[in-house]
Amino acid sequence: MEGADMCPRPGLVVFDLDFTLWPFWVDTHVEPPFRQGRASSVLDARGRPVRLYPEVLAVLERLQGLGVPMAAASRLQQASGVPFSQMLFFDDEERNVREVSQLGVTCVLVPHGMTQALLTQGLEAFARSAAPRLGVTPLCPPEGGRNTRD
Numbered sequence: 001m002e003g004a005d006m007c008p009r010p011g012l013v014v015f016d017l018d019f020t021l022w023p024f025w026v027d028t029h030v031e032p033p034f035r036q037g038r039a040s041s042v043l044d045a046r047g048r049p050v051r052l053y054p055e056v057l058a059v060l061e062r063l064q065g066l067g068v069p070m071a072a073a074s075r076l077q078q079a080s081g082v083p084f085s086q087m088l089f090f091d092d093e094e095r096n097v098r099e100v101s102q103l104g105v106t107c108v109l110v111p112h113g114m115t116q117a118l119l120t121q122g123l124e125a126f127a128r129s130a131a132p133r134l135g136v137t138p139l140c141p142p143e144g145g146r147n148t149r150d
Contacts (some may be wrong), residue, residue: 008130009068009123010106011086016073019092020110021056053113062119085133088126090114106130 018025030044037043042050063070071080073091084104091097092110101107106129108122 008127009066010088010126010130011069012080012082012088013063013068013070013122014073014087014089014105015070015114016089016091016093016096016110020090020114022050022052023113053115055115056113058116059114059119062116085130088122090118090122 015021024030030048030050031046032044034042034044034050037049044050060070069080069082073089087105089097089100089105089107090110091100091107094109097107097109106122106126108118108125110118
């Protein structure tokens with residue numbers, strides 16, 4: 001096996017939104033409708049900026065570069081058709097992480113906003129859990145690196 005086959009990747013990465021991708025609850029701290037402001041910023045109806053945690057754009061771009069589909073938390077298995085065992089889920093609430101992991105989803109707790117380190121932790125945890133099911137050893141190179149064998 002070569003490249004991506006040696007490092008299993010999720011069929012879907014799922015993010016809770018509030019206090020995972022941005023530092024507020026959407027239903028109480030911002031007001032729709034939203035509009036584009038200057039320099040690709042997003043503003044709510046009152047003109048207040050809607051800010052993401054600092055590393056969120058880099059996390060999303062990294063997943064896009066890896067070709068991993070992404071979604072916001074909802075009834076995703078039904079909507080996506082992706083089995084729970086192929087999902088990676090990020091959430092700021094321990095209760096949700098605990099409950100969703102019981103469905104067979106690889107879960108990562110996000111205590112203070114989504115970061116590159118948490119994404120790496122999640123991808124590695126997913127690869128470790130998926131490898132036995134797929135009958136492979138997860139030899140995951142660093143981003144942009146190559147797998148090598150002795």
